[in-house]
Amino acid sequence: MKYVLLLTRGAWQENGTEEERAEVFGGIMEWFGRHSADGTIVEANQLQPPQTATTVVLDRGSSTLVDRPLLEAKEAIGGYAVIDVADLDAALALARSFPMPDGKVEVRPVVER
């Protein structure tokens, strides 16, 4: 089954020293590498910070642009991964193992067509 993991940014990205942040990032890169190698992760990306986002608001054919991400500050999305695993337990185990000291991971199944 395919799931998307939506990873939030964490307080760890604002606080701590540059060394501490670099260490966490290192762990995260290693995690992505490991799980991509065995096919568990189909695709994954870290996103640039929320201030780089532009939101398009659609309304009956017309659209407006907003210089803001969808979700504000604390729960801003920091990255995503598309995974392919046996069931929800496997997806949750993967999400639990994501090596960031704080933050949230939403696990949502993909609509399979």
Place this chain on the structure above:
Amino acid sequence: MFREEAGRLTASLVRLLGDFDLAEEMVADAVVEALVRWPVEGVPDRPGAWLLTTARNRAIDRLRRDARYRVKLAKLSALPVTASREPDDRLRLIFTCCHPALDPDAQVALTLRAVAGLTTAEIARAFVVPESTLAKRLTRAKQKIVAAGIPYRTPEPEEWPSRLNQVLRVIYLIFNEAYLTTAGDSVARLELAHDARWLAALLAGWLPGEPEALGLLALLQLHLARWAARVDAHGRIVLLEDQDRSRWDERQIGPALALIERAGRLRRPGPYQIEAAIQAVHCEAPTWDATDWPQILQLYSLLAVYDGTPVVLLNRAIVIGQLEGPEAALVEVDELEGPLGRYYLFHATRAALLQQIGRTHEAHQANRKALQYTANEAEQAMLIDRLARQTGGCTPVLDGGPSSIWPSWPWPGGREPTSVPPAN
């Protein structure tokens, strides 16, 4: 009785069909038909077979209309006549219903539905929610199981302890609902308590090597054994201290004590075993005064290690009161104001202790405060009664407090006591 069959049937069908939603609906339809026909036609000789045949026939018609289910249709026709008696199937079912990815309310509803075979109406009545609300809750939960891919199996070894705890917690939640709610039908509440005990017995039967499962069963059994003495003729709560112990059912107490011993021999203590042991000490005492308070204190101190939540500490403080006097107890109780300031029994306990010390005015104030936080009429009645006794000049005796009659720790979701304006 046929609830047992329904549970077995659901479990088998989920395994055979690989479709939780479909299996559950089939059984639900068959159960409703049974409820309508059996009182009139009599209970069939082999209820399991009747249910299976009925479920299958009804479902076949429905499935014929949906091309996606051709394969499932083939499986249905090939179903054996008797439902599997495998304990494994229902074990898988209960673990699935109690999956932590589901909301606790949903876990409770689903377990009662799929494992215990209660109808939506019965569950709604027991939890005093509209039937439509409960129906939606069940539908959402079943859809989530299917859509999110919650697997139908018993957990892997590394997840086993936490997953088992979740199942125990759900069963305990169901029992608490029956035990603590005084709204609605008292007969229905006792039935719900029995349903919870039935689930606990099922679990203990499948997992005889799990001491916490045995502990939970013993705990529920001990509460049920004293059920009759807990409420007086006017529907008011009778605290443990005042209960007529001749109304305790010794036939239920004995086996529960044996169960606690059996669990103990497995040498893996845990909160349910300890709580059962505490109740056992109460049950073994011929009178309130003869209670072995030192042993209860030891047990509460042990319980606090496994479960240091404020309610446990409150109960422990009350026991300290029994041994060291009300002043010592008050010191411990006051430390819990932060977490328990909105809990009516916190204030009721303070009131009782203050009264004993002789600080009557403060005791009166504390009782009034307690009234603000009661959750139902029976609790209010008990407190109003106490207030009346206070102003009437009688000295209320320190009761055994929450530990004696209420389960010791709050619900996982933290059911907040609702604020109710004091009755006049």
